[in-house]
Each structure stands twice: as C-alpha cells, then as structure tokens.
Amino acid sequence: MQQTHRDENEFNQLCQRAGLTPGEAGTVLAVSDRTIARYINGSSTDLAIRTLKQEAEKRGAGTGPISFRFIDLFAGIGGLRIGFQGIGGHCVFTSEWDENAQKTYGLNFRDNHRLAGDVREYAENPDLIPEHDILLAGFPCQPFSIAGVSKKNALGRPHGFLCDTQGTLFFDTAQIIAHHRPAAFVLENVKNLESHDKGRTFATIINVLTNELGYHVQTRVISSEHWVPQRRERIFIVGFREPTDFDLKSLKLPGNGPKLGSILEPHEEVDPKYTLTPRLWEYLQAYKEKHNSKGNGFGYSLFGPDDVTRTLSARYYKDGSEILVAQPGKRPRRLTPLECARLMGFDRGDRRWKIPVSDTQAYRQFGNAVVVPVVEFLADAMKPFIESALLRGAGRSLAAPVTVTRPDREPVIAHG
Numbered sequence: 001m002q003q004t005h006r007d008e009n010e011f012n013q014l015c016q017r018a019g020l021t022p023g024e025a026g027t028v029l030a031v032s033d034r035t036i037a038r039y040i041n042g043s044s045t046d047l048a049i050r051t052l053k054q055e056a057e058k059r060g061a062g063t064g065p066i067s068f069r070f071i072d073l074f075a076g077i078g079g080l081r082i083g084f085q086g087i088g089g090h091c092v093f094t095s096e097w098d099e100n101a102q103k104t105y106g107l108n109f110r111d112n113h114r115l116a117g118d119v120r121e122y123a124e125n126p127d128l129i130p131e132h133d134i135l136l137a138g139f140p141c142q143p144f145s146i147a148g149v150s151k152k153n154a155l156g157r158p159h160g161f162l163c164d165t166q167g168t169l170f171f172d173t174a175q176i177i178a179h180h181r182p183a184a185f186v187l188e189n190v191k192n193l194e195s196h197d198k199g200r201t202f203a204t205i206i207n208v209l210t211n212e213l214g215y216h217v218q219t220r221v222i223s224s225e226h227w228v229p230q231r232r233e234r235i236f237i238v239g240f241r242e243p244t245d246f247d248l249k250s251l252k253l254p255g256n257g258p259k260l261g262s263i264l265e266p267h268e269e270v271d272p273k274y275t276l277t278p279r280l281w282e283y284l285q286a287y288k289e290k291h292n293s294k295g296n297g298f299g300y301s302l303f304g305p306d307d308v309t310r311t312l313s314a315r316y317y318k319d320g321s322e323i324l325v326a327q328p329g330k331r332p333r334r335l336t337p338l339e340c341a342r343l344m345g346f347d348r349g350d351r352r353w354k355i356p357v358s359d360t361q362a363y364r365q366f367g368n369a370v371v372v373p374v375v376e377f378l379a380d381a382m383k384p385f386i387e388s389a390l391l392r393g394a395g396r397s398l399a400a401p402v403t404v405t406r407p408d409r410e411p412v413i414a415h416g
C-alpha cells in the first residue's frame with residue numbers, strides 16, 4: 001500500500017475530529033498499533049486519510065474545535081469535571097466511592113457512564129479504564145491537610161504516605177498515568193501538601209511524576225478569592241507528556257473578587273434552622289474566650305456581607321464555626337447548602353446545582369470540593385496547549401508503559 005509522508009498533523013487532526021483514540025482508529029482502519037504509531041508520525045496512507053474523513057463525516061464532526069476524552073478520579077461531586085467539560089472534554093470514566101457524592105454527581109451530569117467505586121481496583125487493572133487524553137484527580141487530602149495531620153497525630157496514627165488507607169492513593173493515580181500515559185494530567189490537593197513531612201512528601205510526588213513517569217510538571221498554589229468570596233488555597237499539579245510552552249506560574253489571575261453579600265440568600269428566605277441554637281452559640285463563645293485568654297486564635301469566625309470567608313471545610317456540618325454569618329440583632333447562622341454551592345462556584349451564572357442529599361452530606365461534599373471557577377480558569381488556560389499536544393501526538397502515547405516505585409509495595413522485578 002502506498003505510504004506518503006504527509007503533514008503529520010493531518011492524521012492526528014482527523015482522529016481528533018472523529019473523536020477516535022489511536023486504538024479506535026486502529027479498529028476503524030483495521031491496522032495494528034504499530035501501523036497507527038507510524039501514521040501518527042506522519043507516514044499515513046491516502047486510504048487511511050480517506051477512511052478517517054468518511055468516519056469523521058459519519059460522526060457529524062465538523063471542522064470546529066477538537067474534542068478530547070478525560071477521566072475524573074476521586075471525583076467528589078465533579079468540580080474538576082465541570083471545568084474540563086467546559087473546554088470541550090468528554091468525561092469517559094469516573095471513580096468516586098462515596099454513595100452520597102455519587103448521588104449528587106449522577107444528578108448533575110447528564111450523559112453519564114456508570115460511576116466506578118474504589119480507584120485502587122482500577123490501579124490494579126488499569127485496562128478497565130477507557131483510553132483518555134487527560135486525567136483529572138483530586139486525590140484525598142486528609143493525610144496531608146493540617147487538620148487531618150493533627151487529628152491523626154492526636155490519635156497516634158500515621159499520616160501522609162504512611163497512612164496506608166489514604167496516603168498511598170497518589171501512587172494508585174501514578175500507576176494509572178503510567179499505564180495510560182495521557183497527554184496531560186491535572187492533580188489537585190491542599191496547599192499543605194507542599195510542606196508536609198518537611199517537603200519530603202511533595203518531593204516524592206514530583207519525583208515520581210517527573211523522573212519515573214517522564215512528565216513535564218508544573219505546580220502552583222491558587223487561592224479562590226479571585227472568583228468567589230472565600231479564601232481557599234489549593235495546589236494544582238499540571239503535567240504534560242511532551243514539552244509545552246504552557247506556563248502555569250505566569251498565568252495572570254483576575255483582579256478583585258466578590259464579597260460574601262453577593263452569594264447570601266435574602267434574610268427572610270433563610271430557614272430559621274440555620275441560626276445557631278442558644279446552646280451551641282454559648283459553647284462557641286466560651287470556647288473562643290478560653291483559647292483567646294491563652295493567646296490562641298482558635299474558635300469561630302463571624303463574617304458580614306463585605307467580607308471574604310475562611311476555607312469551608314468538610315466538617316462544616318458539625319458546628320459551622322469556621323464561617324458564621326452575622327445577623328443583626330440575632331444569633332449568627334450557618335451558610336445554607338445553596339450558599340455553599342455558590343461559595344464553591346458550583347451554582348454560578350447560568351449554572352444551577354441540584355442537591356439531592358441531606359444538609360450534612362451537602363456540607364461535606366462542598367467542603368471536600370474544588371472551587372469550580374478556579375478549575376474553569378485553569379482549563380481555559382490549558383486549552384490551546386491541550387489542543388496542540390493532541391494534534392501532535394493524538395492523545396494516548398503508544399510507548400511502553402512504565403512502572404511506579406511504591407513505598408508500600410515490594411519493588412517490581414522485571415524478569416526478562
């Protein structure tokens with residue numbers, strides 16, 4: 001069959017337009033992975049190009065922006081998904097083991113696939129995960145967050161990577177990246193990840209992603225107060241498989257953000273059940289008083305319409321103490337779940353957020369989530385670089401998978 005060395009983008013662009021991964025293109029064209037790899041590198045055939053054009057037309061793909069496939073690990077209620085769906089991504093796999101979070105996720109995303117549970121089962125069998133171009137993972141932060149670490153210390157329990165139920169989930173994520181080698185990934189975690197265990201945890205993570213997996217990795221802590229009236233600092237770890245000009249650190253964040261008043265429900269519409277009971281309010285005041293007299297800054301925080309709040313936590317349902325809304329002439333109140341949805345940017349502009357779970361579960365879900373407009377900002381900034389990465393390399397690499405060194409496992413010994 002005649003092979004022409006043609007513009008190497010042509011084959012890749014057609015795959016993207018038709019929404020085909022290299023593996024699927026191989027099936028459509030009835031050729032091997034090896035042949036596809038040659039096509040990707042510019043040695044495709046007229047027949048292959050014609051067939052792909054027909055396939056793209058059949059699928060109704062125009063010449064508009066390319067689309068890509070992504071997976072959403074530790075999905076929570078899908079904050080990362082919203083951002084990457086917004087730039088043309090199609091979510092092909094979701095893993096979230098909490099049934100209540102699954103309920104919220106299932107209701108708010110249409111065209112859904114079945115939601116998968118424990119990520120670890122998929123890290124053991126990554127072939128069960130469909131091919132994808134981008135991997136998103138907000139791996140659990142309790143093993144690294146200040147609150148999580150102090151609680152575990154107090155209970156005499158190990159934290160970080162040594163917390164064997166949660167700390168090693170990063171390595172499960174890394175194993176999936178190693179197997180699928182997506183064009184890019186975005187990982188998200190608490191800011192404290194950088195300083196946990198004197199920086200050793202973070203150094204290990206960056207070493208695995210950079211040196212073992214060979215990705216070009218950049219990180220940045222971004223606070224959400226540029227978009228919502230909440231100060232919530234999260235670290236974003238972005239990796240591209242191939243070198244790129246994307247520069248995370250130099251992205252210019254928007255100017256002044258909104259104030260709390262812009263997301264509060266009208267006074268008269270807030271159910272009185274959100275106002276603290278006299279008992280809880282007395283308790284919180286006494287607790288603060290006790291700690292203040294010892295020179296500690298512990299205790300509740302009160303906010304008014306012109307303020308920007310502290311970070312909403314997953315324990316907000318307990319007493320709401322980190323963000324109490326001042327009510328003139330009355331005891332303060334908690335935020336309502338709808339206000340939390342707004343504070344986290346889930347309910348915003350034209351986007352409405354449905355809450356099918358109890359208040360307790362809703363508070364936990366928002367307290368665990370990522371602030372959506374921050375992800376939308378990041379996804380927008382990454383978009384042109386994702387597009388050019390996909391056009392150059394058609395998504396998934398056909399290179400041999402690499403292995404990940406895990407502190408919780410015996411080293412893998414390759415027998416040749």
Ligand SMILES: C[S@@+](CC[C@H](N)C(=O)[O-])C[C@H]1O[C@@H](n2cnc3c(N)ncnc32)[C@H](O)[C@@H]1O
Binds near residue numbers: 075119138169
């Ligand atoms: C920090 S939240 C993720 C937030 C989310 N990425 C977002 O976009 O808002 C971590 C989530 O991981 C889930 N999780 C923890 N361990 C898991 C496991 N082994 N498999 C699947 N999900 C898990 C938790 O239930 C929690 O919802």
